[in-house]
Amino acid sequence: MTKRQLWLRFIAHLDLPLLLGIGLLMLTSLVVLYSADNASWGRPLSQMLNIAVALTCMWLIANLPLHYLMRTAVPIYLLGMMLLIGVALFGEISHGARRWLNLGVTTIQPSELMKIGVPLMMAWYFEKHEATLTLKNYFVAALLLLMPVALIARQPDLGTALLISASGFYVLFLAGLSWRVMGGLLVAALASAPVLWSMLHDYQRHRILMLFDPSQDALGKGYHTIQATIAVGSGGILGKGYLNGTQTHLDFLPERTTDFIFAVYSEEFGLLGNLILLGLYVLVIGRGFVITANASTYFTRLMAGSITLTFATYAFVNMGMVSGILPVVGVPLPLVSYGGTSMLTLLLGFGMLMSIETHQKLVKT
Amino acid sequence: MAKHVELKNHLREIFYFRLRLAISVGFVLLLLAILLVRFIYLQAVRHDYYQTLAESNRISIVPIVPNRGLILDRNGLVLAHNYSGYTLEITPNKTANLEATINELSALIEITPKDRKRFNKLLAERRNFETLMIRNRLSDEEVARFAAQQYRFPGVEIKARLFRDYPYGAKTAHLIGYIGRINQTDVEQLEENDLAANYRGSDYIGKTGLEQSYESELHGATGMEQVEVDSGGRAVRMLSRTPPSSGNTLVLSIDAKLQEIAEQAFGNYRGALVAIDPNNGEVLAFVSKPGYDPSLFIDGIDTQSWDELNNSPDHPLNNRALRGQYPPGSTVKPFMALAGLYYNTRSPDRTISDPGYFNLPGSSHQYRDWKKDGHGSVDMFKSIVISCDTYYYGLATEMGIDNISSFLSRFGFGKKTGLDLEGETSGLLPSQEWKMKRYQQKWYPGDTVSVGIGQGYNLVTPMQLAYATATLANNGVGYKPHLVREVRSSRSHENRLIENKSAFDLQIAAAHLDLVKRAMAAVTQPGGTAAQAAAGAPYRMAGKTGTAQVVGMKQGEKYDASKLDERHRDHAWFIAFAPADQPRIALVVLAENGGHGGSTAAPIARKVLDYYLLGKVPQPLPDLSDKEVEEHD
Numbered sequence A: 001m002t003k004r005q006l007w008l009r010f011i012a013h014l015d016l017p018l019l020l021g022i023g024l025l026m027l028t029s030l031v032v033l034y035s036a037d038n039a040s041w042g043r044p045l046s047q048m049l050n051i052a053v054a055l056t057c058m059w060l061i062a063n064l065p066l067h068y069l070m071r072t073a074v075p076i077y078l079l080g081m082m083l084l085i086g087v088a089l090f091g092e093i094s095h096g097a098r099r100w101l102n103l104g105v106t107t108i109q110p111s112e113l114m115k116i117g118v119p120l121m122m123a124w125y126f127e128k129h130e131a132t133l134t135l136k137n138y139f140v141a142a143l144l145l146l147m148p149v150a151l152i153a154r155q156p157d158l159g160t161a162l163l164i165s166a167s168g169f170y171v172l173f174l175a176g177l178s179w180r181v182m183g184g185l186l187v188a189a190l191a192s193a194p195v196l197w198s199m200l201h202d203y204q205r206h207r208i209l210m211l212f213d214p215s216q217d218a219l220g221k222g223y224h225t226i227q228a229t230i231a232v233g234s235g236g237i238l239g240k241g242y243l244n245g246t247q248t249h250l251d252f253l254p255e256r257t258t259d260f261i262f263a264v265y266s267e268e269f270g271l272l273g274n275l276i277l278l279g280l281y282v283l284v285i286g287r288g289f290v291i292t293a294n295a296s297t298y299f300t301r302l303m304a305g306s307i308t309l310t311f312a313t314y315a316f317v318n319m320g321m322v323s324g325i326l327p328v329v330g331v332p333l334p335l336v337s338y339g340g341t342s343m344l345t346l347l348l349g350f351g352m353l354m355s356i357e358t359h360q361k362l363v364k365t
Numbered sequence B: 001m002a003k004h005v006e007l008k009n010h011l012r013e014i015f016y017f018r019l020r021l022a023i024s025v026g027f028v029l030l031l032l033a034i035l036l037v038r039f040i041y042l043q044a045v046r047h048d049y050y051q052t053l054a055e056s057n058r059i060s061i062v063p064i065v066p067n068r069g070l071i072l073d074r075n076g077l078v079l080a081h082n083y084s085g086y087t088l089e090i091t092p093n094k095t096a097n098l099e100a101t102i103n104e105l106s107a108l109i110e111i112t113p114k115d116r117k118r119f120n121k122l123l124a125e126r127r128n129f130e131t132l133m134i135r136n137r138l139s140d141e142e143v144a145r146f147a148a149q150q151y152r153f154p155g156v157e158i159k160a161r162l163f164r165d166y167p168y169g170a171k172t173a174h175l176i177g178y179i180g181r182i183n184q185t186d187v188e189q190l191e192e193n194d195l196a197a198n199y200r201g202s203d204y205i206g207k208t209g210l211e212q213s214y215e216s217e218l219h220g221a222t223g224m225e226q227v228e229v230d231s232g233g234r235a236v237r238m239l240s241r242t243p244p245s246s247g248n249t250l251v252l253s254i255d256a257k258l259q260e261i262a263e264q265a266f267g268n269y270r271g272a273l274v275a276i277d278p279n280n281g282e283v284l285a286f287v288s289k290p291g292y293d294p295s296l297f298i299d300g301i302d303t304q305s306w307d308e309l310n311n312s313p314d315h316p317l318n319n320r321a322l323r324g325q326y327p328p329g330s331t332v333k334p335f336m337a338l339a340g341l342y343y344n345t346r347s348p349d350r351t352i353s354d355p356g357y358f359n360l361p362g363s364s365h366q367y368r369d370w371k372k373d374g375h376g377s378v379d380m381f382k383s384i385v386i387s388c389d390t391y392y393y394g395l396a397t398e399m400g401i402d403n404i405s406s407f408l409s410r411f412g413f414g415k416k417t418g419l420d421l422e423g424e425t426s427g428l429l430p431s432q433e434w435k436m437k438r439y440q441q442k443w444y445p446g447d448t449v450s451v452g453i454g455q456g457y458n459l460v461t462p463m464q465l466a467y468a469t470a471t472l473a474n475n476g477v478g479y480k481p482h483l484v485r486e487v488r489s490s491r492s493h494e495n496r497l498i499e500n501k502s503a504f505d506l507q508i509a510a511a512h513l514d515l516v517k518r519a520m521a522a523v524t525q526p527g528g529t530a531a532q533a534a535a536g537a538p539y540r541m542a543g544k545t546g547t548a549q550v551v552g553m554k555q556g557e558k559y560d561a562s563k564l565d566e567r568h569r570d571h572a573w574f575i576a577f578a579p580a581d582q583p584r585i586a587l588v589v590l591a592e593n594g595g596h597g598g599s600t601a602a603p604i605a606r607k608v609l610d611y612y613l614l615g616k617v618p619q620p621l622p623d624l625s626d627k628e629v630e631e632h633d
Helices: A004-013 A016-036 A040-064 A064-089 A110-128 A137-152 A157-175 A178-200 A202-212 A221-235 A262-295 A300-324 A340-364 B007-045 B047-054 B098-108 B113-125 B140-152 B169-176 B186-192 B208-212 B215-219 B256-265 B303-311 B329-343 B378-386 B389-399 B401-410 B430-437 B445-452 B462-473 B510-523 B597-614
Strands: A092-094 A097-102 B058-064 B076-088 B131-140 B156-165 B179-181 B205-207 B223-229 B236-241 B249-252 B271-277 B280-288 B352-354 B374-380 B483-490 B493-497 B542-548 B571-578 B585-593
Touching: A016 A040, A016 B462, A040 A340, A064 A110, A064 A137, A064 A300, A064 A340, A092 B445, A097 A202, A097 B236, A110 A137, A110 A157, A110 A300, A110 A340, A137 A157, A157 A300, A202 B430, A221 A262, A221 B007, A221 B047, A262 A300, A262 A340, A262 B007, A300 A340, A300 B007, A300 B462, B076 B098, B076 B140, B076 B169, B098 B113, B113 B131, B131 B140, B140 B156, B156 B249, B169 B208, B169 B280, B205 B208, B205 B215, B208 B215, B208 B401, B256 B271, B256 B280, B256 B303, B256 B597, B271 B462, B280 B374, B329 B378, B329 B389, B329 B401, B329 B462, B329 B510, B329 B542, B329 B571, B329 B597, B352 B389, B378 B389, B389 B401, B389 B445, B462 B510, B462 B585, B510 B542, B510 B597, B542 B597, B571 B597, B585 B597
Parallel strands: none
Antiparallel strands: A092 A097, B058 B223, B076 B131, B076 B156, B179 B205, B223 B236, B249 B483, B271 B280, B271 B585, B352 B374, B483 B493, B542 B571, B571 B585
16 A cells, blocks of 8 residues: 555545644634643643544544444443443532542543434434434434433532523434424423523522623623623724733633633734634634535434534633623633543534545545 | 345445445534634634734733731730732843842842742742742832842833732741642643632642631632733733622630730740630630741741741641540540440449459459559549549449440541541441451450540540530530631622521530539549639539550559650540530540540630630640649549
8 A cells, every 4th residue: 555545545535624723723722721821731632632632632633434333333332321320329419519520530521422412312213213313302302412411410510501491402302303392392491491590599690680681690600701701892903912912911801722722822923813713713613514504314414514513612611701692611612622522522523524525425426 | 046136226325325424424524614704714813813912912811819817816906817928039031141140139038948949949949931039128228229220121010919928927937827839730620610710820728637628718809901912922912800808807706815825835845725606616826845836837838947847746737636546534524424324334422432443354464544543432423523443444334345435436536526627537436346347356354444534545636525525515516627607708708707697506414414524623623623624613524634644564564754755644634614504615624645534634724714714815724744643634
């Protein structure tokens, strides 16, 4: 085998347009992290490691034929449920919430696994019953979604619970849940809002209230919103220039390498930078939609659509939170925020998208 | 195949799917549009407003650190307080040449090499735009001298700060503990507990002792000021202010005078003393000798002082009263006697004949009494008064280790007392099961023999023994010991009494208690092991001496203190309560390598009791350590 053949085989299952978008976002991540970490290489270097690990996993998944992927749905889902129940019973408490499970060697956060596990399971379920879909099947699928969501909401991790609900809802929507049922659900959700409110933990209510009046807790959580909004707004059209963000470098911005990294970017690169960043996200999301449209089976269509829409949701929720139109929920900016777990989860999803795209191409030819 | 039949259907499904996909695309575009509008609003429309906030007139939220709560003794004497003083601080980011600046400064104000070392340490850990202390406790004259020259030193300023001070210094170091600069571990801990907001601006946090265990009471609530600052970071105008509220004041049950007298009574001995009011569990004195100067730690201890403290053979950083674990020696005998009565193993009037040693049936190994020729005929009362070892070798063997452990644990042996200080150790109450788990060995009868006189595997902390003594003194009714008596709120001026609802009655028969307490009272009478120390006291004092071996003796070898290295000499114990019939105080004295309990530990106890019961302040203590003393244990 020549070098060239080897190379071709290596990239055979990579989707190059998607990879380009992902790569540019990762590059942005490293550039912004360098600034956010006060012009030091600490965070960028360990982010490179995160990226390397995640890319490797993505390549492996992309090379996995689809029927293998489908076969993992049930085991992953069951494992995730077991871990979630484990967390509820024996989990470690941190920041007042029970989210982590200590396995002796390492602590894991099973809700991360479910970000992939839930849509995968639902898509698998719909594929299995494709020929004879009735309302009952949608009901079962909704149950598959609600069980883990309830466990995660109880931890309490409202942000993750809502995001997983969203990714599950996308599957239901794409699977063809009737408009009438959706309308009914919407009405039911609005009606039950007061009940839900009473079930929320104090800090969660606090966070939602803060959205309307961040000055209420100007030293604590509201401080995040106030300072982030100032950072974005003061960035202006062209930004203050790389490494020149005063909000960032005068220590006004909290959590600026993780959840609030967009404020750093926005302050230093301005509206123009934001447009470019949105453009990069459009590239990734758009390619995801193309892959979804091309997908040949029911399972792959649902899976690809859910992955793409979920990615878009993460990006929207994070930027909305930083720019002060959504409450502060702990959602990182996808592919840009510092952190290994979210990078890995995202790239596992992209690996699936690539597998979906490239394996059916081979079938066609 | 089936596919062919459903082909039309399939195409329709694809159509419906693509329709939904198109709706999804529309949804995403809507989200993007919302973001775009928001960005344009913030960055183009309202840019000037935010620009103003961020740049020229930055609104800064300045936390106002609350004053830390005071710590007072039961009579209102101050054990920890704050005083205001001036520090000289440098903002490295605003200073061009640090080294040169510091050199120039040192011409004006004395800057010692220690100050420089500490500054360099802070410099390595600093966050951006933080001001770092180079000198603390400036005199008024130094402040004036610098103020006149300030224009020469951009980025250097004088700040008024509150300093923590511990008037009793080393004497209360193990009790009060100290505060220190907040480090990375503390930050993580605070974030974990969602307290980070309340510590914005705080530089210090309780690290050990009461400063640590009552951190949440002492710290107070941080206030804040919204100020307009110019681009140089100077405050121009105050917009709003939420005042901080000071930390709460702790009023301890400790009597500082008593603590001081106890501390002095130790002379050059290392050791520990814990005194408790048996009627309510209030700790009256809590001494661990030697102490250390807590103020060294507040702004980060320099390496040299740290090495001195850490490598000292006296281990001054070790809280002996709370964490030191020692064999209880003969102080365990009163409790052992109660166990014997409880299990009905020995009736009080049964006498044994003591030949000066004990051996287990079928073994020639001799367990020796401290008195070579034995005590002759010994009943339970006498066994406590003269501390007869042979009596307890036999009693322990008859009861068996598991019975012993189960009874002693009721007095709190082998368990933490629950004192309101962190880091308490639990001692060791051995059992067959414990030995199997720990050493994978079965329990030998010989192990039980040693436990009978408080040697062997069992270990106690002075705190534990004090709790057990107080419980015995109070006729088997125990109170959870505590150091803080009252928390005075700075905000509402209401006082929260730490009450003792946790009384626990061990249900010991009155007749048993009476016998053991009478015997302990006789210990301090002529003929008892602590007669000398108690001679002439106008009150009745009950006690028990003890000696804990540091190194084992071979068969037939005689203990000779003068031949042993000082640090291998026995530890001296004394437990006591007084007045014997109506106890107001129970205490434990441990003098490390002190030799005999009666001659070393008991006189220390006497001084403390004299002060507490009579108000008598002792004369300087004569040096007893080298005097040959007749009596033993």
